[in-house]
Amino acid sequence: GVADDNGYGWAIAKSLAAAGAEILLGTWVPALNISESSLRRGKFDESRVLPDGSLLEITKVYPLDAVFDNLEDVPEDIKSNKRYAGSSKWTVQEVAESVKEDFGSIDILVHSLVNGPEVTKPLLETSRKGYLAALSASSYSYVSLLKHF
Template identity: 50%
Template structure:
């Protein structure tokens, strides 16, 4: 039987702070395939996340098909807005939500993993994080600071992670990021520079695939997921309408699940996808292929 086998592999999934989003689903799918999983969590959410884990609030979500419970090998504080700790202001580092963590930068997590596990120590790195402080603003009303913040956290952080984690991955390593269809089509309400950030992320993926492939032999791909009512996506304000609209107009007229994304991610990070790199894979029930809405009788919809 042909199966996804990640036995003996170690993964880092950056952007896990609850059990609802794509990051958690990917972490669970990787564990189902046999990988050990570390996660990177935004420092302000770290205590809530770890407390919920300790109190068993996520036990049902953590249960694997075998009946065993997913246990994260390590949980690292990670703020992808900072490449090194020196980039963070003293005020931020001393604030209540950050002061308990020594080094929450991308470089800090890479060095911590090298200390904890040696070098090389990784096989898979998943970038499942994004932030646009002005995402609810139309592009015409977005400030330069808001636009650059969206690109910095949502896009450049992936390049920074490939730079710093590339040397830590064993031969044949895999990097994966998450994007959204607003990178190539207009999604009113998805503003603040986030559509531009996702377009840049997809472009960077192609170039990073070339450079990381030639330098280390690693693969770099991006997964374009459909609409899901995760806690982060719900903050945009119209996610329920997007799920309804895309479900009515997709070739497979139904919502996606987080597991759909997790399973595809596990495949892309596995040896079964050894010849796939520099590619954007859609997990949206085929909605990206549609050019005309079909939820009307006049359009021949069924």
């Protein structure tokens, strides 16, 4: 996912845009409003500059929580969480369906997301539960995206 302009996903999106690709992004649902607001306010404008001087154009940003393959996987506490209010169709399956509906097929899928409840801890202080949560969010999500796209 791309929620700001300082990660691998942003750099890859810029490179693909410079090569002529149309850019669609997925952003973690709780970060979506901040990300879209930052784009609108021009916070990322300096880092949107491409080698030819034009700006990276983002065709569409989809809300995405790649931990959940489909709506049936989402626990009630997440469905009712205020950070998810106002967003819909954010599971991997729903985003894939929305992209297909909006654009048909895609040519390139870039997986650039990392998340985990203990991501700031040193490795040896990470619990098994925290490690497995990070693997699910950061690694298995790639398998799920490939399966649904």
